[in-house]
Amino acid sequence: MRARFGRYFHLKRSIPRVAGIRWVAITLVVGMVVALAGCAGQVVEPEPRIVRVEVPVVVPCRTDEVAVPPWASEGLRKSDSLELKVRALLAERRQAKGYIRELEAANAACR
Numbered sequence: 001m002r003a004r005f006g007r008y009f010h011l012k013r014s015i016p017r018v019a020g021i022r023w024v025a026i027t028l029v030v031g032m033v034v035a036l037a038g039c040a041g042q043v044v045e046p047e048p049r050i051v052r053v054e055v056p057v058v059v060p061c062r063t064d065e066v067a068v069p070p071w072a073s074e075g076l077r078k079s080d081s082l083e084l085k086v087r088a089l090l091a092e093r094r095q096a097k098g099y100i101r102e103l104e105a106a107n108a109a110c111r
Helices: 006-014 020-040 082-109
Strands: none
């Protein structure tokens, strides 16, 4: 074994003979002191960052309430003529179309 590791044998003699546990303890203490000394001088300040977050927010829709028109067929009686009933129903149809347009306009205002 000496022939194989002969040239490194002299390094073993250059290390001073200290008890194993004491040598390890001294090495650890010196290493910790060096490590703490390196960190002691540094003061790390956090970088100020501005972060913009866009979150959709639900907003209630506020529009004027659409009034229900007085329907033309509400005042009809059983005894009214057929012509009067047909005219009232045609008028009510035009009223319904206008009312539906008003509702759609109010709904579109909320979008």
